[in-house]
Amino acid sequence: EVQLVESGGGLVQPGGSLRLSCAASGFTFSSYDMHWVRQATGKGLEWVSAIGTAGDTYYPGSVKGRFTISRENAKNSLYLQMNSLRAGDTAVYYCARAGTGGPLRGAFDIWGQGTMVTVSS
Amino acid sequence: EIVMTQSPATLSVSPGERATLSCRASQSVSSNLAWYQQKPGQAPRLLIYGASIRATGIPARFSGSGSGTEFTLTISILQSEDFAVYYCQQYNNWPPLTFGGGTKVEIK
Numbered sequence: 001e002v003q004l005v006e007s008g009g010g011l012v013q014p015g016g017s018l019r020l021s022c023a024a025s026g027f028t029f030s031s032y033d034m035h036w037v038r039q040a041t042g043k044g045l046e047w048v049s050a051i052g053t054a055g056d057t058y059y060p061g062s063v064k065g066r067f068t069i070s071r072e073n074a075k076n077s078l079y080l081q082m083n084s085l086r087a088g089d090t091a092v093y094y095c096a097r098a099g100t101g102g103p104l105r106g107a108f109d110i111w112g113q114g115t116m117v118t119v120s121s
Numbered sequence: 122e123i124v125m126t127q128s129p130a131t132l133s134v135s136p137g138e139r140a141t142l143s144c145r146a147s148q149s150v151s152s153n154l155a156w157y158q159q160k161p162g163q164a165p166r167l168l169i170y171g172a173s174i175r176a177t178g179i180p181a182r183f184s185g186s187g188s189g190t191e192f193t194l195t196i197s198i199l200q201s202e203d204f205a206v207y208y209c210q211q212y213n214n215w216p217p218l219t220f221g222g223g224t225k226v227e228i229k
Binding site: 061 | 163164167210
């Protein structure tokens, strides 16, 4: 079964750091671009970061310089290191697999169940 | 940044009726547009990609159309399990990848 399982969420103080993990199974992890998407309670979806199969990384301006996405293909794992956290980073964080090939590339065909990050004092 | 605008914010529909959801892009995204369904407490699920291609396992009552800046998701005969929030997402020009604000389909 194709599956993504996030972990590492929790309560952190403003200015603190947290590292999220995403364990992939059921597919050849190294062959797919991977992303993080977040969702604040009651709000919409916000793209957070992406990493390509070659290790190239991408971020929106809201997290650039504070968040770092990485992958460890040997462990079928995706990570998100979050530093200088703010109250506005409070959200459920999902890892998602981007489809491969043609029109599917860039759409997220597999999602994890999410992990909650709360930034509060 | 490409801004995605969905309308309406809430759509009240009776089971068995047709639902039509709209998504507009601030500039052309060609056909690089996806639709997702999200139910409370669950992760989003891919419904449509390439503006009109149903993802694996998605029922035929879901259909997508459009290209450029105007897109539509149609649910032909609403079932009870279709009441959810629907998001569009462009992946033509990124970073950043951007989502619409969502349309909630509720029971009338």
